Amino acid sequence: xxxxxxxxxxxxxxxxxxxxxxxxxxxxxxxxxxxxxxxxxxxxxxxxxxxxxxxxxxxxxxxxxxxxxxxxxxxxxxxxxxxxxxxxxxxxxxxxxxxxxxxxxxxxxxxxxxxxxxxxxxxxxxxxxxxxxxxxxxxxxxxxxxxxxxxxxxxxxxxxxxxxxxxxxxxxxxxxxxxxxxxxxxxxxxxxxxxxxxxxxxxxxxxxxxxxxxxxxxxxxxxxxxxxxxxxxxxxxxxxxxxxxxxxxxxxxxxxxxxxxxxxxxxxxxxxxxxxxxxxxxxxxxxxxxxxxxxxxxxxxxxxxxxxxxxxxxxxxxxxxxxxxxxxxxxxxxxxxxxx
Amino acid sequence: xxxxxxxxxxxxxxxxxxxxxxxxxxxxxxxxxxxxxxxxxxxxxxxxxxxxxxxxxxxxxxxxxxxxxxxxxxxxxxxxxxxxxxxxxxxxxxxxxxxxxxxxxxxxxxxxxxxxxxxxxxxxxxxxxxxxxxxxxxxxxxxxxxxxxxxxxxxxxxxxxxxxxxxxxxxxxxxxxxxxxxxxxxxxxxxxxxxxxxxxxxxxxxxxxxxxxxxxxxxxxxxxxxxxxxxxxxxxxxxxxxxxxxxxxxxxxxxxxxxx
Numbered sequence: 001x002x003x004x005x006x007x008x009x010x011x012x013x014x015x016x017x018x019x020x021x022x023x024x025x026x027x028x029x030x031x032x033x034x035x036x037x038x039x040x041x042x043x044x045x046x047x048x049x050x051x052x053x054x055x056x057x058x059x060x061x062x063x064x065x066x067x068x069x070x071x072x073x074x075x076x077x078x079x080x081x082x083x084x085x086x087x088x089x090x091x092x093x094x095x096x097x098x099x100x101x102x103x104x105x106x107x108x109x110x111x112x113x114x115x116x117x118x119x120x121x122x123x124x125x126x127x128x129x130x131x132x133x134x135x136x137x138x139x140x141x142x143x144x145x146x147x148x149x150x151x152x153x154x155x156x157x158x159x160x161x162x163x164x165x166x167x168x169x170x171x172x173x174x175x176x177x178x179x180x181x182x183x184x185x186x187x188x189x190x191x192x193x194x195x196x197x198x199x200x201x202x203x204x205x206x207x208x209x210x211x212x213x214x215x216x217x218x219x220x221x222x223x224x225x226x227x228x229x230x231x232x233x234x235x236x237x238x239x240x241x242x243x244x245x246x247x248x249x250x251x252x253x254x255x256x257x258x259x260x261x262x263x264x265x266x267x268x269x270x271x272x273x274x275x276x277x278x279x280x281x282x283x284x285x286x287x288x289x290x291x292x293x294x295x296x297x298x299x300x301x302x303x304x305x306x307x308x309x310x311x312x313x314x315x316x317x318x319x320x321x322x323x324x325x326x327x328x329x330x331x332x333x334x335x336x337x338x339x340x
Numbered sequence: 341x342x343x344x345x346x347x348x349x350x351x352x353x354x355x356x357x358x359x360x361x362x363x364x365x366x367x368x369x370x371x372x373x374x375x376x377x378x379x380x381x382x383x384x385x386x387x388x389x390x391x392x393x394x395x396x397x398x399x400x401x402x403x404x405x406x407x408x409x410x411x412x413x414x415x416x417x418x419x420x421x422x423x424x425x426x427x428x429x430x431x432x433x434x435x436x437x438x439x440x441x442x443x444x445x446x447x448x449x450x451x452x453x454x455x456x457x458x459x460x461x462x463x464x465x466x467x468x469x470x471x472x473x474x475x476x477x478x479x480x481x482x483x484x485x486x487x488x489x490x491x492x493x494x495x496x497x498x499x500x501x502x503x504x505x506x507x508x509x510x511x512x513x514x515x516x517x518x519x520x521x522x523x524x525x526x527x528x529x530x531x532x533x534x535x536x537x538x539x540x541x542x543x544x545x546x547x548x549x550x551x552x553x554x555x556x557x558x559x560x561x562x563x564x565x566x567x568x569x570x571x572x573x574x575x576x577x578x579x580x581x582x583x584x585x586x587x588x589x590x591x592x593x594x595x596x597x598x599x600x
Contacts, residue, residue: 003434003475092428222449225441229428234393236497237417237445282432 081295106137267325
């Protein structure tokens with residue numbers, strides 16, 4: 001099979017998988033809605049005839065609770081996967097993801113701080129505080145790394161690690177100092193999840209995620225040049241430092257937005273690009289869109305599992321992606337060690 | 341002949357350390373120059389400074405008479421290509437896609453590749469003798485084949501100056517001869533070629549002119565035979581060099597001995 005055919009087939013399968021998983025995730029749940037009626041209800045909004053009407057209660061569940069949640073899951077997964085793919089090219093390391101920039105730990109600190117200050121129940125306070133925390137952490141990483149001139153990739157990585165550790169320490173101290181009943185609110189957020197997310201969350205997060213992902217895709221060719229290494233990229237006329245900084249900034253925005261609405265959703269940024277690179281190749285213009293689709297499918301399904309596996313409670317979404325992602329990574333590692 | 345690339349008293353630092361202490365030399369159109377010298381003489385630093393990747397703290401590097409740092413980046417990369425030994429390209433990248441990135445200075449970040457770009461890419465693959473590897477991932481190639489893919493990327497830039505840092509490093513003798521033949525073809529097409537070459541025998545057989553760099557200074561320059569048999573070469577490498585003319589051989593052979 002030629003690469004072009006394999007790539008087309010991959011994109012077709014990924015798109016189909018996304019449509020099917022969004023459909024299934026919209027129909028299934030604590031109240032299961034008949035699939036044809038869900039399709040029909042979606043079709044009505046597109047001006048198609050209502051061939052199988054949902055009950056008014058079903059309509060309400062689908063349009064106010066389930067659909068925004070499912071679509072948000074798709075955007076969060078897609079955004080995290082695109083950022084993972086982009087950062088892996090920038091850092092030229094298949095293990096790079098947004099955690100390196102301090103996004104996750106900064107967001108956690110922001111969220112915990114908001115809860116400590118008693119804003120936990122205020123609408124949108126958590127995501128806004130988390131986003132602010134993520135951006136503050138990323139800015140701290142940039143500023144500290146640049147304190148001694150233009151940093152190497154190594155310098156950026158180590159600075160990210162140090163800032164993350166600091167933010168993590170701050171988070172633990174705050175958690176210990178927070179009243180127990182408040183801790184529970186933020187624990188759910190820290191573990192990652194999409195319970196009770198609304199259209200407002202979707203609009204807020206989606207704007208950053210969709211806009212940022214599109215921007216990363218537009219920068220696919222500079223990203224490819226950058227993946228050749230700093231020297232070769234500079235010799236090809238790429239302004240290495242500015243390009244790298246721009247890509248990191250956009251990546252931080254997307255990952256920050258995704259994390260602020262969904263909490264910590266680990267491994268998506270690693271697994272989706274890693275699994276798709278052999279199918280569509282490492283070029284940005286192929287890998288980034290494929291990663292978006294793959295990450296979206298992954299998180300839509302993980303969120304479906306999170307709310308349907310247990311009848312009593314929503315499982316943490318972040319735990320589910322880790323349950324899938326960590327073993328996948330161990331297997332991939334064993335395969336690559338075996339080959340070497 | 342007109343010099344296309346020129347260092348004028350270039351002083352280059354790496355961090356706090358001064359590596360090049362005022363290097364001057366010129367590379368002329370259609371010329372093949374071998375840059376030789378012992379380890380840590382500053383050869384790679386010089387090549388990077390000539391390519392505009394390192395800025396001299398004093399003196400200047402001139403590309404077609406203009407300081408290389410003053411060039412627009414894309415225009416510079418259309419005029420001068422650098423092929424360095426550190427192969428850092430993503431392992432899953434195919435040879436053709438790698439070579440196609442050599443068109444970046446011609447098309448920039450957004451414009452799609454044209455038929456002209458495709459022609460340049462195919463020509464570069466053909467000239468390096470690797471069209472059959474075009475669809476292979478870099479990780480499936482030998483080190484020598486990867487070196488040829490890197491060279492093909494440089495040729496796809498369609499430069500007027502080609503700088504190579506140890507292009508023959510991973511190649512067996514047959515592939516080395518093939519590589520220098522490719523460089524000769526480029527040179528015959530008017531490209532000025534400067535290569536850092538470790539194998540002095542190969543360097544002498546290929547180059548029209550040799551530049552000896554020792555401890556950050558050019559200490560000898562001229563026809564390869566004269567440079568290799570000079571007292572400066574003996575001092576730089578810490579060996580004594582003898583040249584042997586053999587009947588039926590176009591160039592002389594050299595033997596090297598540690599001083600007794």
